[in-house]
Amino acid sequence: MSSVRVLVGTRKGAFVLSSDESRREWKVDGPHFAGWEIYHVKGSPVDPDRLYASQSSSWFGQVMHRSEDGGKTWETVGNQFQYEGTPGPHKWYDGSPHPYEFKRVWHLEPSLDDADTVYAGVEDASLFISKDAGASWSELPGLRTHKTSTDWAPGAGGLCLHTIIIDPSNHDRIYAAISSAGAFRSDDAGQTWRPINRGLRSEYIPDPDAETGHCVHRIAMHPSQPNVLYMQKHWDVLRTDDAGESWHEISGNLPTDFGFVIDVHAQDPKTVYVLPITSDQYHVVPDGKLRVYRSKSGGDEWEALTKGLPQKDCYVNVLRDAMSVDGLDPCGVYFGTTGGQVYGSANSGDSWEPIVRDLPAVLSVEAQTLP
């Protein structure tokens, strides 16, 4: 019998939620690392009990942990993230040059074929790799030193590399997204990169269709169609059908196309989920209603999923790494809010139940399907 484990990172610790394949009864373990901000926890697809966790604190800096038993116990691993050479500048908020400075790990992406290899997306934006299960980290500097990187400027959340996607059909092809810089693709395992932002239009930058400078919030892929990517941008939901060579908008009838999360159904690559947020000035769900929107046609036509979700007096946000799907059929969909609720659906979003209601603000949610 399969089971599901949902790894939740919050402002004050990590939690592990587990259930059998019915997904009706849940066990909540935690907090792990109480008091620490947990930006991301993710398991290896090769060995699902191998977990990596990123802890961060304004006081104490970056700490990394690894678990070999699905989060029951943890050990500290390497927390040294050194940029190669002397880092050049990016733009600061006032337009002046500002040297790249490591601040924290936003996202962990374990390799698809080696449990000891894991990528880390960090702030200030760069990509690191560990090939020894997190003991040591080295930069893949090609992205940070891209010719456009001196013009990248942080958004309010920082100059963070928050999305890493490895093409399951070609592990040398990696996608990355950086807030306020855009989407990028490498075809040589992260050595060199190029922007893939054609078709993005952002009215909040001087040149709305510039090569870089777009505030990409999240990208998602279905493994069966690796050339199709879905994007939630600062404003606009978009899709590419050619591995990022060009994008087109699929916002359609969404009540607002601002948001952070986006994900794809585990079995149907055309079924996509977003969670609209009111605006860039007002980071809460619209009209006091918590609504996931689902498209079964790859975008443009969206339906509100509301059953089991609060439809009045709800004013929470859902952050970019805080939605995930499991691999069961029917597909389980999970998301966490800044109000500390983690909601789950065991029927592809048709109805929802709160798994846990009163956690600290949720930063990340990752679902694992266990044999």
Next chain:
Amino acid sequence: MIHVSLPGNLQTLAGTGRMVELEVSGAPTQRSLLDALEVKYPALLGTIRDATTKKRRPLLRFYACEEDLSDVSPDDPLPAPVVTGTEPYIILGAIAGG
């Protein structure tokens, strides 16, 4: 034996209580004390001082004997009551929050 008081988050990380004990050889300084602390509790590497530059993290303070040692040279001798273990060396997170 030198007694070092850790803030809550570092107790969680190091798996200790509030107070830890350290043997520091020679004439102890803040630098040699923190070096010894990181050797005994490797999980704390980089959390109190930058792992490379060894500079104090900006939002941490070092107190002892009712004095703020945060900006004192790390190579100055520690106060005698800290060395003899009658006063703790306190590592403190700066006050913040609401």
